[in-house]
Amino acid sequence: MRIFFRQVDWRVALMMGPRHRFSPAQWQRLTPLAEISPNVKVAALINALLLSLVLVWGLPNPLMLEAYVVALCLSLGALGLGVLVWRRPTMKRLYLAYGLSSFPLGLLAGVATVLLRGRPDLQPLAHDLLLRGAGLAFVCAMGIWVLAMWRNEFMAAWLHEEDERAHKQELAQRLSSAQIQPHFLFNSLASLQHWVSSKDDRAAPLLASLTAYLRATLPLFDRQRLAIGEEAEAVQRYLEVMQARLGARLRFSLALDPLAAQQSLPPGVLLTLVENAVEHGVQAQLSGGEVRLQAQMAADGSLIVLVLDDGPGLPADWPGEAQTASNMTQPLSHAQGSLGLLNSRLRLQQAFGARASLCLSNRAQGGCQAELRVRPEASALTTSTIKT
Incomplete structure (x- = not known):
């Protein structure tokens, strides 16, 4: 049990954000990793379309199309935040993504509260939409967090492997020379x-x-x-x-x-x-x-x-x-x-x-x-x- 807890990185376990910080020179070396392949872009778009459809499924027909458009816009916005974090998975960008993702949901909740005041017949539907929006926000937040953590660890491991490869190449050169x-x-x-x-x-x-x-x-x-x-x-x-x-x-x-x-x-x-x-x-x-x-x-x-x-x-x-x-x-x-x-x-x-x-x-x-x-x-x- 002691060995298990010694292996736990509590910064990661408690979701405190990416643990590795990179210098400007290291960010320069990581530039080739910033690009996203077309396969990943298409897969992300397909998932955004499907997730938006799942979130509005079961709503009344007159509202389904409007809700789907709103959910799709929010999903695409989350993808944009994911790209922001993908290129530089830092604490600053992670918190910026959290702030930007919570703002439109809070705005929608405020607008819905004002528009539905005095309409008790539509309040259950509004609550349902807000719950679905909160679910979408939670999924997006968790996805961005996982992306930032994984990407940060991947970049650190890549730099370490590159340093090891360069060190071995230098040793081989010196040995051969x-x-x-x-x-x-x-x-x-x-x-x-x-x-x-x-x-x-x-x-x-x-x-x-x-x-x-x-x-x-x-x-x-x-x-x-x-x-x-x-x-x-x-x-x-x-x-x-x-x-x-x-x-x-x-x-x-x-x-x-x-x-x-x-x-x-x-x-x-x-x-x-x-x-x-x-x-x-x-x-x-x-x-x-x-x-x-x-x-x-x-x-x-x-x-x-x-x-x-x-x-x-x-x-x-x-x-x-x-x-x-x-x-x-x-x-x-x-x-x-x-x-x-x-x-x-x-x-x-x-x-x-x-x-x-x-x-x-x-x-x-x-x-x-x-x-x-x-x-x-x-x-x-x-x-x-x-x-x-």
Whole structure:
């Protein structure tokens, strides 16, 4: 019993009104929730028509039509008050709705009292109408109260879920952005130490490239989106470091369309794809290989990013299907960049939803191809079509 009473929110139980208060910034975030769908509007109108009919049912025929019109006007007025509370379910608007709903009923009661004075034969009918009006007022008041309470709780829960989602997305971004491979740094520093000790001429270029790489990766830690051109800087520095270590075994090239370079992606996605290509397409074979990064815009406005290598390619039993938003959370069965690719797919899903896809496949001429595609939003596509 004690547990039961501890779980009771007495502010809600005693009908004291909505308990959550929102700041102006929170109301701004809640703006998309203010709209009412056409389905709800039609359903509310149908209920107003039926409720008005129920309230006047059984009245004498000469009065039924007039009473129905009055009841319908009151019901529609209650719907208007419901819309007022729906958009901002606050204590102030709830009390305003109560005041506005009681005013016409009080006015009708006063008018009926004056008009029926001296007409004892019509007083029973007037009492019946007043009781029906009071019933309508009670139903409307309870409906508005339930709407305000539910809507207030719903908005608070929605804000909490959005905050949690944003927090998880930020953590995922920081985790993914922090995937500067430890073994890559350790091996690079070990090579640098060895070359410095042996006075190897390759030490200075490696130190310059490693410093430039670390500087270029700083934006990956504090942004939700990063322009492809900016991340390509980090990619190039990474490839320069790996080329200093691998020598002639690694060849690379970057080809970015100017418009594609201005597009943005979650930070670290391109770097992850290039790291996978180097690790599994170049280092996996003694002869080394070539890594190419290409970014371009398709005719339909889609962003297409390709990371190509001429290494051994994917295993024979690799699934090979495009990892779109519908299956981005599926676990990968192979070790080839599984953690980094899964993280990248999840972050693409968070950023673009079903518009993004990431597909790995074998190239006809040998090697592996990672294709990242982001389709344009429907509104942008419609605008482009109209202009055309």
